[in-house]
Amino acid sequence: MSSQSVDARYLTIALSSPKDRKQIYSARHEVYALELHQHQASEERLLRDALDERNEYIVVKQRDELLGFVSVTPPGASYSVDKYFNRSDIPVSFDQSLYEIRLLTVLPAHRGRIIAPLLMYGALRYIESHGGSQLVAIGRREVAGMYSHCGMKRTGASARSGAVEYELMTGNVQQVYRATAAMTRSFERLTDAVDWQLPFAFNRSDHCNHGGALWEELSGDFSDLGRSQQIVNADVLDAWFDPAPAVLSAISRNLPLLVRTSPPTHAEGLVKAISHARGVPAPCILPSAGSSALIFMAFQSWFRPDSRVLLLDPMYGEYRHVLKNVTRCVVDSVVARAENAFHFDLREVEERLNEGQDAVVLVNPNSPTGTLLPPESLAELIARFPGTRFWIDETYIEFCGAEHSLERFASESVNAFVCKSMSKVYALSGLRVAYLVGPSAEIAELSRLAPPWAVSLPAQIAAVAALDEPSYYATQYRATSELREQLASRLRTECGIAVFPSATNCLLCALPPDGPGADEIVNRARKHNLFIRSGAGIHPSLGPHTIRIAVKSESMNERIVAILRELLSDIA
CATH class of the missing domain: 3.90.1150.10 (Aspartate Aminotransferase, domain 1)
Structure with a gap:
């Protein structure tokens, strides 16, 4: 099977397990002894060395089949470069910041453009996540170009092992990331499909980019x-307009008191105001310091690495970030296309739900596309899948009309949750206030995870005043x-x-x-x-x-x- 036929949806990248090690040693024998003639063939058809006790292997697999691997040698007494070169001739410091990348290998049937760069990137993320800053590698002359493309520098030194010619290469993490910036962006689409099981985030940054330059x-x-x-x-997407004059007055006339005084512990007055304004029972409301706090709290409570969550993309990037990098879920998506003006087809969503999903996350109306799903159609879909959680982010719903909101529907449902930021539509972005509406029993469970005084006193006062200014x-x-x-x-x-x-x-x-x-x-x-x-x-x-x-x-x-x-x- 050629690399072009490898389906990225079924690729897994992970640290090797004890079971993987025997496959790795067998693959090493196949490639480095039988194919490249670097080592003598052995009767047991396994190839390993003394560094294997210290090395960490990163593997790419398709189901249970090993497709490729790379080895990372951490700081310590020895590296593989010591077998071929004098340390005094290598332009790096042999200290606790130095890691070696070695044995970048893709099995013959799977060679091409996907697996090797993915392994290389996994190795780089491993090194940086462990505090490494210097890199050394010996790359076979045939693949040295890929190391160079990734920011490694040729030293001009080389060594022969059997029939294989190696080039000595060095680098540092900053150089590599500058060189691989474009590669990292190109991987974003790939990692939507790849099951990234490495114990650190795919992205170098642990945060989602929200703009705000x-x-x-x-x-x-x-x-x-x-x-x-x-x-x-x-x-x-902060509001272009100011908060209502009554909101500013409520804050300014009591500002010294609001700054020095602890707020109501669980924003009880705010919950009461939301309940009255929205016609939603108070036990179905959970206030928080912005919608992101609700996302992190709920998703970490609900989801595990084997959870499957469906996103309606393109959408607010925080959701993918939390699911992929924090809860490490399996993330699927239905992608809206330009030829349909980025409107979602709920029939396609239903087809994906029939395949089995633990949850669906959507923004309605959506950002960045500005499209709106009809609330009646969405409610019908939610009712047909009572065993699947639906998270509907309605941050911008008031711009379309509050009649499109599913808040009341969510409060009466068994599986719908409406996340309402008050930042954009009430011009309160700087104060960080939001709330979640859902089934009372589920809201009660999430409330146990909410810290006291989560919403500041100025935010509570402003939000209550804003709800009282609909005109x-x-x-x-x-x-x-x-x-x-x-x-x-x-x-x-x-x-x-x-x-x-x-x-x-x-x-x-x-x-x-x-x-x-x-x-x-x-x-x-x-x-x-x-x-x-x-x-x-x-x-x-x-x-x-x-x-x-x-x-x-x-x-x-x-x-x-x-x-x-x-x-x-x-x-x-």
Whole structure:
């Protein structure tokens, strides 16, 4: 079977088990003794050496079949390079930061472009996660180019072992990551399918990218906040409008008290206000300091590595991050496509559910696409699968109309949970307040995991006041809709940008396919104090020519159009 026929959905990358070791030693004999003639063939048809007691092997398997492996030698008394070279001739420090990569091997039937780079990347992540900063390797001359492509440096020294010529190579973690940045991005799509079982995150960063480049431009000690007025932060979906005057008044008139006083332990007053405003029983409500706190809390409670969770992509990246890198679930996805204006087909979702899923996670209306699933159809689907949890993120629902919300449905269900951030639609992003609605018994279980005083007192006061100002916010939602359509029209007519229909406070846009990609436009816009998001940075399926733009005020939208018009005309 050729590497092209390897189905990435069934690949597993993991540390070797004791059972794997015998397969590895057998494969080493097949490749290094019989194929490459580096070693003598043995009757037992196994090949190992003294370093195997110390080395860690990373393997790629398809079901139970070993496809390839790489060995990592940790800091210690000896490395394999010691057999061929004098340490004084190797330009590295032999200390506790030095790791050796060796025996990068793909079995003959599976050689190609997928497995070897995946093993190499796994080895690099292993080394960095264990505190390594220096690298040394001896690569067969035939594969030395791949080591170089990954940022390793040829030293010019070589050695022969049997019929095999090795090149000595060195590097450091920073060099390797600079060299493999593009490779890492290309792996994002692959790791949606690969079962990453290594005991550290796939991504070098343990965090999800949320935009917010504004704070990279302003002083880290918050001493230069006045400059924020010069920046269009359209890479995050914060409200363009201010909180209701009554909200600001409630905070400002009592600010010293709010800052020095502990809040109600479990935000009881806030829960009561939510219950009254939404018509949802209080036992079905769990407040929290933002939706991310709810995501981390619930998912770590519900899911294990053998859990299967279906995502409706492209979507808010925090969900994939938590499921893949924190709970380490098996993550599947239904991907919406541009040819359907990024609308999801619930029939396809149902087909995937029939294959067996523990949970479904979706954002409605969705970010970054702005699409809205009909609540009636969604409720019917949820009711047909009572054994599957459905997590519906309704952060932006009020922009479409509160009648689209499934909060009351979730409170009466056995398996639906509605996550409601109050950040975007109430202009409270800086205060961090959200809540979860679901079956009372499940909410009670999650409440046991919630820390006391999770929502600050200023946030509780502001949220309660905001819920009491529906008229003010309804006016802002209508204005947002008008601003969105005006911005979309001007982007099309003045900038030549295709804009997908949206029901919320962002626009997903397609740049001209024969022009510069999103990364170039994003970087160039930043020099003009305009911050927008690359679509591929949100989800690979969006491709290299999509950008997401937050709807801002009329004056800021004017600046967005002017800057993009200038950038695209300059390049044209």
